[in-house]
Amino acid sequence: MKRIFKAIEKYFFIIILLAVAVSLVYPNSFKWVLSNYNGINILNLLLGIVLFTMGTTLKVDDFVNVFKNPKEISVGLSAQYIVMPVLAFALAKLFSLDAGLTVGLILVGTVPGGTASDVITFLAKGDVALSVSLTAVSTVISPILTPLITLFLIGNQIHFNPVDMFISIIEIVIIPIILGLLLNYKFPEFCEKLKDYLPAISSIVICLIVAGVIGANKQSILTSSSIIMLVIILQYFLAMFLGFGFGYLAGMDKKQIITVAIELAFQNSGLSTGLAKTHFPSLSQATVPGALYSVWQNFAGSILAYVFRRYF
Structure with a gap:
């Protein structure tokens, strides 16, 4: 059984491509992902499962590392919440996206x-401790920064309620992480055993989310795929390039530079999809970039991890 879960984790990028193919051929197969069951939003529930699994892998020490490596954390978070939003906004304007x-x-x-x-940082032989700290801290502060930055960038053009988005992120992200963190604190040995299975479970859940969104937006994707895919690929590689630049200018070592670059390019695209569906229901295509980005970052990331490990 453990070997099956490890295989799912190892070949995640192939599985997600298969899920995308199935969702395009049989778009109604994953329609349930975007539905509600007894008042429960299935998409948000799936996102909560992914964040819960993340929480079970975290310890208080992961947050203590913030104070041990203030420069690296500051550079990573600054790039995360300044570079990435500005880059996304600039690309949207440059390509005149709807x-x-x-x-x-x-x-x-x-x-x-x-x-x-x-995971990609580990495969690329980067600084895993730094990666975990950056992911954890950026996630914890996201309920405040994500709505505020989104409001700043699009608030004058498209109306949405940042307070409602704040509450959504608390429900989808913070509560599941805290529950996972508490489980790890109370039952560390049990959570240690779970580590062999949780990455595969998260991978399957992400595939379901991506397949659900792509299936529901099949026509929109097929009619605009060339433009939006080009933008997604540019966003990914520009983020990677800028991450290398920021790490180098900050005087980090090679492992830390690779880590910052990967951290900057890899976004919680599932969360972006969930927020788009919840807070911009009249804009059906708002869920498309997150789904496509998820497919691309995992596919390209697996290849880049091999390149980094072999040649850097």
Whole structure:
């Protein structure tokens, strides 16, 4: 059984591509992902599961590391919440994206780093402790910064309630992380055993989210895929390049530079998709950038991890 879960984790990028293919051929297969069951939003529930699994891998020491490496953390967080939002906004303007795609792209830029960054950092032989700290801290402060930055960038053009978004992030992100953190604190040995299975579970859940969003927006994706995919790829590689630049200018060592670059390029795209669906329901295409970014970052990240490990 453990070997199956490890295989799912190892070949995640292949599985997510298969999920995308199935959702395009049979778009109604994952329709339930975007539905409600007894008043429960299935998409937000799935996101909560991913963040709960993240919480079970965290310890108080991960947050203490913030004070041990203030420069590295400051550089990483500054890049996360300044560079990524500005980059997303600039690309949306440069390519004249419509309102829905603009909102979706900006949400990809304003959400915290994704948990996959920790795995890719490990595979790339980067600084895993720094990656975990950056992911954890950027996630914890996201209820405040994500709504505020989103409001600053699009508030004058598209109306939404930042307070409601704050509450959503608390419910989707913070509460599951705290529950996972408490479980790890109370039952550390049990959570240690879970580590062999949780990455695969998170991978499957992310595949379901991506497949659900892509299936529901099949026509929109097929008619605008060339433009939005180009923007997504540019956003990813520019983020990686800028992460290298910021790390180098800050005087970090090679492992830390690789880590900051990966952390900057890997976003919690599932969260951006959930926020788009919840807070911009009239803009159906707002969920598309997050779904496409999730597919691309995991596919490209797996390849780049090999390149970093082999040649850096």
